[in-house]
Amino acid sequence: MPRFDLIATSTFGLENVVARELQQLGYADCRVSDGRVCFTGDEADIARCNLWLRSADRVLIRVGEFPAPDFGALFDQTTALPWADLLPVDAKFPVKGRSVRSRLHAVPKVQGVTKKAIVESLKKKHNRFRFDESGAEYVIEVSLLKDIATLTLDTTGDGLHKRGYRQVVGAAPLRETMAAGLIQLSYWNSDRPLIDPFCGSGTIPIEAALIGQNIAPGLQRSFAAEDWRWFDRAIWKNVRIEARDVRKRDLPAPIMAYDHDPGAIRHSRRCATDAGVGGSIRFNCQEVSELKTPLEYGCIVTNPPYGERLGDNEEVEAVYRVMGHSFASLETWGVYVLSAYRGFENHFGRRASRRRKLYNGRLECQYYQYPGPRPPFAQAGAEHRDAADKPLANKPSTAPSPEAPPSPFGTFVADCSTAAEATTIDLNRFEGLTERRGNVE
Numbered sequence: 001m002p003r004f005d006l007i008a009t010s011t012f013g014l015e016n017v018v019a020r021e022l023q024q025l026g027y028a029d030c031r032v033s034d035g036r037v038c039f040t041g042d043e044a045d046i047a048r049c050n051l052w053l054r055s056a057d058r059v060l061i062r063v064g065e066f067p068a069p070d071f072g073a074l075f076d077q078t079t080a081l082p083w084a085d086l087l088p089v090d091a092k093f094p095v096k097g098r099s100v101r102s103r104l105h106a107v108p109k110v111q112g113v114t115k116k117a118i119v120e121s122l123k124k125k126h127n128r129f130r131f132d133e134s135g136a137e138y139v140i141e142v143s144l145l146k147d148i149a150t151l152t153l154d155t156t157g158d159g160l161h162k163r164g165y166r167q168v169v170g171a172a173p174l175r176e177t178m179a180a181g182l183i184q185l186s187y188w189n190s191d192r193p194l195i196d197p198f199c200g201s202g203t204i205p206i207e208a209a210l211i212g213q214n215i216a217p218g219l220q221r222s223f224a225a226e227d228w229r230w231f232d233r234a235i236w237k238n239v240r241i242e243a244r245d246v247r248k249r250d251l252p253a254p255i256m257a258y259d260h261d262p263g264a265i266r267h268s269r270r271c272a273t274d275a276g277v278g279g280s281i282r283f284n285c286q287e288v289s290e291l292k293t294p295l296e297y298g299c300i301v302t303n304p305p306y307g308e309r310l311g312d313n314e315e316v317e318a319v320y321r322v323m324g325h326s327f328a329s330l331e332t333w334g335v336y337v338l339s340a341y342r343g344f345e346n347h348f349g350r351r352a353s354r355r356r357k358l359y360n361g362r363l364e365c366q367y368y369q370y371p372g373p374r375p376p377f378a379q380a381g382a383e384h385r386d387a388a389d390k391p392l393a394n395k396p397s398t399a400p401s402p403e404a405p406p407s408p409f410g411t412f413v414a415d416c417s418t419a420a421e422a423t424t425i426d427l428n429r430f431e432g433l434t435e436r437r438g439n440v441e
């Protein structure tokens with residue numbers, strides 16, 4: 001089976017979480033940089049990663065990467081890539097484009113030249129002059145960063161956040177991939193109770209239940225590469241069978257989803273049922289002021305209202321103050337809050353011991369982390385979740401963490417070799433970049 005250079009893309013700030021997930025799936029050769037984790041694999045790896053990655057956006061095949069200071073270089077180098085091995089005669093191959101800090105900044109032209117170069121390459125290899133593009137879709141992206149062109153083929157199709165359980169979108173839903181990232185950045189594991197007191201459409205509790213029950217997040221959906229002629233269909237069938245086999249029926253500790261909006265509770269209940277975890281989550285319609293539990297050493301992971309509109313601030317500040325009072329009695333609990341509101345800590349009444357910049361869509365947020373005391377039942381190695389927050393090269397490990405969902409694929413490979421500088425995610429640098437995007441059909 002041929003091997004491919006693969007890229008798992010992610011939102012900025014979650015790259016190390018994705019690398020950690022890849023490591024748990026058995027991929028040792030991860031290299032982390034802004035918005036992507038590179039590794040290698042074959043067809044079966046493409047299928048597994050699409051099925052299992054929780055925080056990544058897409059799995060791409062890197063077809064080529066080269067300096068492209070001008071259109072001549074872009075055309076020649078693109079033509080030389082092995083497109084005929086990947087695109088059958090009837091392939092439909094739209095070309096998406098983006099350009100960041102590059103001389104070739106006219107994205108539509110970049111896309112046009114790339115498409116023309118691919119057609120030239122296919123003409124030679126397939127011995128044809130015309131391509132009707134009537135078959136399955138193979139989406140190509142040409143991405144220019146500082147004059148380096150990366151050409152990729154998207155194996156995923158709809159982004160990986162589309163798990164298939166949320167048919168109707170709620171008022172201000174969190175992406176499923178972000179919710180999974182927040183959980184994996186916390187110290188929660190399935191032995192600890194979890195509460196989301198502002199659950200909205202239930203994304204955080206549902207993703208926690210999927211993690212706790214070792215359910216592959218992509219089990220209910222299909223992927224672009226499933227329609228590709230050269231991709232062995234039996235592989236997809238097998239990875240799904242494997243995934244069903246490793247699924248756990250129960251959770252050792254409860255997961256609770258609360259919201260004061262009855263419509264949100266109805267909606268989240270329906271989503272949880274569609275995700276196959278309806279029986280694992282306790283729902284209740286209640287105000288955050290009513291939050292009480294006799295349980296200890298749980299985690300609150302939540303995404304309260306931010307107040308994006310003018311005039312919302314007072315309301316949101318009042319909610320944060322109520323949160324501060326309600327959570328104060330949960331002395332043994334860890335608290336993790338994603339908010340875009342800059343004054344969150346002032347109104348909540350406590351400084352976070354850690355903060356992390358994350359983007360909810362285009363909205364800059366902080367993830368405020370109050371890990372709380374270590375549970376007395378915590379097993380040795382519980383610190384491993386912290387590793388998702390740090391360069392992996394600093395965190396070598398030789399055995400699967402007891403907290404990690406078991407790898408469904410047998411062998412656990414411990415370390416991801418990462419260049420230290422590549423794992424430093426400089427979001428300020430990202431914010432300053434001018435990015436242009438476009439599509440060519």
Ligand SMILES: C[S@@+](CC[C@H](N)C(=O)[O-])C[C@H]1O[C@@H](n2cnc3c(N)ncnc32)[C@H](O)[C@@H]1O
Pocket residue numbers: 170171172173174175197198199200201202203204258259260261264286287288289303304305306319
């Ligand atoms: C940003 S949304 C949460 C979105 C959620 N993470 C999702 O993925 O759909 C905030 C939620 O908090 C709820 N909410 C606002 N104020 C509340 C309060 N005082 N008590 C309980 N829920 C509240 C809203 O009804 C809304 O569903």
